[in-house]
Amino acid sequence: MTRHITSDDVPALAAGAAIFGTGGGGAVTTSQFGVAAALDLHGPVRLRRVGELTPDDAVIVMAGIGAPTVGIEMLPSAEQPETLLREMERASGRRITAVMATEIGGTNGVGPVGWAAQLGLDVLDADGMGRAFPEATMVAMNVAGVPRNLTVLSDVVGNVTVMRTIDATWLERHVRAFSVAGGSLCLGASMLDAADVPGAVIEGTVSRAIEVGHAMLGAQDPVAALSRTLDASVLVNGKIVDVSRRTEGGFVRGSVTIAGTGAERDRLLRVELQNENLVVLEDGEVLVSVPDLVTLVDSETGHAISTELLRFGQRVSVLAWACDPLWRTERGLEIAGPPAFGYDIPYVPFEPGRTAPGAAGREGATTTSGATA
Amino acid sequence: MTRHITSDDVPALAAGAAIFGTGGGGAVTTSQFGVAAALDLHGPVRLRRVGELTPDDAVIVMAGIGAPTVGIEMLPSAEQPETLLREMERASGRRITAVMATEIGGTNGVGPVGWAAQLGLDVLDADGMGRAFPEATMVAMNVAGVPRNLTVLSDVVGNVTVMRTIDATWLERHVRAFSVAGGSLCLGASMLDAADVPGAVIEGTVSRAIEVGHAMLGAQDPVAALSRTLDASVLVNGKIVDVSRRTEGGFVRGSVTIAGTGAERDRLLRVELQNENLVVLEDGEVLVSVPDLVTLVDSETGHAISTELLRFGQRVSVLAWACDPLWRTERGLEIAGPPAFGYDIPYVPFEPGRTAPGAAGREGATTTSGATA
Numbered sequence: 238m239t240r241h242i243t244s245d246d247v248p249a250l251a252a253g254a255a256i257f258g259t260g261g262g263g264a265v266t267t268s269q270f271g272v273a274a275a276l277d278l279h280g281p282v283r284l285r286r287v288g289e290l291t292p293d294d295a296v297i298v299m300a301g302i303g304a305p306t307v308g309i310e311m312l313p314s315a316e317q318p319e320t321l322l323r324e325m326e327r328a329s330g331r332r333i334t335a336v337m338a339t340e341i342g343g344t345n346g347v348g349p350v351g352w353a354a355q356l357g358l359d360v361l362d363a364d365g366m367g368r369a370f371p372e373a374t375m376v377a378m379n380v381a382g383v384p385r386n387l388t389v390l391s392d393v394v395g396n397v398t399v400m401r402t403i404d405a406t407w408l409e410r411h412v413r414a415f416s417v418a419g420g421s422l423c424l425g426a427s428m429l430d431a432a433d434v435p436g437a438v439i440e441g442t443v444s445r446a447i448e449v450g451h452a453m454l455g456a457q458d459p460v461a462a463l464s465r466t467l468d469a470s471v472l473v474n475g476k477i478v479d480v481s482r483r484t485e486g487g488f489v490r491g492s493v494t495i496a497g498t499g500a501e502r503d504r505l506l507r508v509e510l511q512n513e514n515l516v517v518l519e520d521g522e523v524l525v526s527v528p529d530l531v532t533l534v535d536s537e538t539g540h541a542i543s544t545e546l547l548r549f550g551q552r553v554s555v556l557a558w559a560c561d562p563l564w565r566t567e568r569g570l571e572i573a574g575p576p577a578f579g580y581d582i583p584y585v586p587f588e589p590g591r592t593a594p595g596a597a598g599r600e601g602a603t604t605t606s607g608a609t610a
Numbered sequence: 611m612t613r614h615i616t617s618d619d620v621p622a623l624a625a626g627a628a629i630f631g632t633g634g635g636g637a638v639t640t641s642q643f644g645v646a647a648a649l650d651l652h653g654p655v656r657l658r659r660v661g662e663l664t665p666d667d668a669v670i671v672m673a674g675i676g677a678p679t680v681g682i683e684m685l686p687s688a689e690q691p692e693t694l695l696r697e698m699e700r701a702s703g704r705r706i707t708a709v710m711a712t713e714i715g716g717t718n719g720v721g722p723v724g725w726a727a728q729l730g731l732d733v734l735d736a737d738g739m740g741r742a743f744p745e746a747t748m749v750a751m752n753v754a755g756v757p758r759n760l761t762v763l764s765d766v767v768g769n770v771t772v773m774r775t776i777d778a779t780w781l782e783r784h785v786r787a788f789s790v791a792g793g794s795l796c797l798g799a800s801m802l803d804a805a806d807v808p809g810a811v812i813e814g815t816v817s818r819a820i821e822v823g824h825a826m827l828g829a830q831d832p833v834a835a836l837s838r839t840l841d842a843s844v845l846v847n848g849k850i851v852d853v854s855r856r857t858e859g860g861f862v863r864g865s866v867t868i869a870g871t872g873a874e875r876d877r878l879l880r881v882e883l884q885n886e887n888l889v890v891l892e893d894g895e896v897l898v899s900v901p902d903l904v905t906l907v908d909s910e911t912g913h914a915i916s917t918e919l920l921r922f923g924q925r926v927s928v929l930a931w932a933c934d935p936l937w938r939t940e941r942g943l944e945i946a947g948p949p950a951f952g953y954d955i956p957y958v959p960f961e962p963g964r965t966a967p968g969a970a971g972r973e974g975a976t977t978t979s980g981a982t983a
Contacts, residue, residue, distance in 0.1 A: 324774075328772075394776060394780065395776045396773065396774065396775045396776055396780050396784055397773070397774050398771045398772065398773040398774070398784065399701075399771065399772040399773075400769065400770070400771040400772075401697075401769065401770050401771070402769045403767060403768045403769055407767065407769050410791050411769055411771065411788065411791050411792070413791070414787040414788060414790065414791035415784065415787060415788070417787065418783050418784050418786070418787035419784070
């Protein structure tokens with residue numbers, strides 16, 4: 238059955254995309270309103286599975302690039318998606334048939350649905366990350382080795398540039414320069430030929446975000462619903478007792494400390510972050526790390542809390558779940574494993590439902606603490 | 611008679627381009643060697659007059675863009691001119707037949723001859739400034755209102771971008787960002803259709819630079835030869851007694867004070883500069899200002915001294931001559947008159963041979979100084 242996305246799906250898509258944002262990816266509220274309006278104006282958008290692509294299809298992969306804080310206030314121009322599509326078709330010589338989100342996490346998981354509606358294109362039920370990551374190099378297409386040398390960028394006043402870059406590092410560097418010159422936010426696109434799509438994207442993430450959002454928004458116990466739908470562990474229910482956060486080199490960096498409440502009141506978890514939540518520690522042991530997913534949600538509503546909005550006293554639940562298998566390959570971990578973010582720790586795949594190693598360690602530590610203290 | 615440029619012409623071209631650099635435009639030595647080598651390898655380049663262009667011709671307008679100091683050490687890649695030509699032909703759909711220098715002044719007046727040799731194209735006997743100016747907006751094409759919305763940029767490692775910008779200010783901003791991200795130097799190109807060339811360039815400046823260079827290099831008295839060939843006034847012969855210079859916002863800014871020697875030993879001139887020499891003052895009166903040309907030359911050799919190499923004790927002659935009439939139009943003065951550089955002074959066209967108003971003022975001041983002191 239062919240699935241369509243209507244404006245009724247947008248609140249669920251936005252809530253789900255925020256969950257997959259793992260603390261980053263930008264606030265979803267601004268784009269949520271724009272996308273709902275675009276769907277009301279242009280009608281529902283067809284959601285196509287990767288398996289439904291034909292050799293004639295070509296996919297434009299789109300994202301807002303820049304400072305998430307700027308994106309909250311500076312609205313995009315309605316012409317930007319059209320400009321990107323026109324220039325990408327001209328530069329590639331291909332007719333584009335579908336839009337894919339570079340990242341499903343955060344605002345960049347919501348916007349592409351509205352752009353597709355405006356452009357009269359389908360949306361591919363997939364994205365390049367299966368979550369949010371801070372850099373343009375951290376995409377499945379790069380893991381799969383699909384060349385992405387062609388990039389089109391458009392700023393809000395109407396300038397547009399078509400770039401051919403020699404590698405992902407230079408792409409990131411020149412894209413960042415254009416974004417900053419254009420007011421610290423631009424819209425960017427690359428292209429995927431239908432033949433290159435299988436194995437180079439994370440499949441099913443748009444419908445998954447909607448499913449997760451629906452489950453959460455309709456639930457009596459949103460955190461339990463999220464845990465069930467995501468196959469995620471609730472690492473702890475607690476309150477934020479410390480936030481150490483600074484803006485550095487264009488990123489939000491720092492850590493947040495969560496003290497357990499109720500039966501978990503002896504526990505203390507620290508979440509390390511760089512835009513996204515990266516590593517969760519308890520008693521010096523790593524419970525979870527990138528590329529596995531960690532999201533802090535409001536314990537009552539289940540809504541994801543992005544890293545820039547964390548503050549003392551918030552009641553939060555820490556959810557963790559397994560990343561797509563693509564990120565657990567050697568190349569995947571090279572690009573987005575702990576060392577890629579400066580952590581000198583080995584990656585241990587997170588298994589939901591498994592007794593958290595830190596929790597076990599904590600109990601052991603409690604048992605022996607009398608003897609060693 | 612069709613004129614060709616050979617490697618024998620390069621020393622004169624370089625010396626002449628440095629004179630038209632009016633203190634800026636970058637040191638000519640590095641590109642001088644590269645251009646001579648290119649002409650030896652690929653053979654002489656045909657120099658075409660504007661009047662010889664046919665409707666089928668299209669001109670690629672090229673320049674190095676960035677920090678002149680970086681250009682002294684960082685050599686360009688041999689592939690950059692080919693990349694620009696290929697991308698410009700692809701983006702414009704035109705077959706390019708000739709190269710024109712964006713600015714004849716400094717290294718950017720020399721390089722295009724080598725690029726043309728490498729690309730198998732002609733060189734147009736014209737440029738966009740008739741001198742050197744610091745910003746991409748300050749070109750004859752902009753005075754004439756010829757649209758330059760299409761720009762191609764290439765950095766030294768192999769990245770290339772095709773930009774369409776909404777106006778000259780945004781062009782300058784995005785070009786600067788790409789240049790800085792690419793190591794503070796890139797090669798840039800725009801395009802001129804043959805039909806747009808007349809009235810939108812300064813004609814004859816390549817052969818003029820070679821003529822001026824030849825006159826200077828072969829002369830017993832190089833300063834006198836320059837004055838005669840350029841129809842320039844020697845404002846003063848003297849020595850540098852003070853240099854106030856700082857690097858600010860990517861520009862060299864400051865002033866240099868020259869004390870007359872010999873019969874002129876009572877005179878004191880100040881030259882204000884921003885990369886280029888902008889305004890000459892004597893006893894509080896303006897002797898010359900942009901867009902008219904001011905170049906400080908070594909009093910003995912006649913070689914131009916660029917602003918970053920000015921130092922105490924140098925024996926210099928200050929030459930001044932009239933700019934192209936295009937810069938004296940209302941639109942020309944709006945773009946490159948004194949106020950465009952932050953000077954709140956009216957522009958008075960400089961007439962060579964005219965008694966310098968400052969000199970007259972100075973004599974008056976001397977006469978009355980006893981009474982007023």
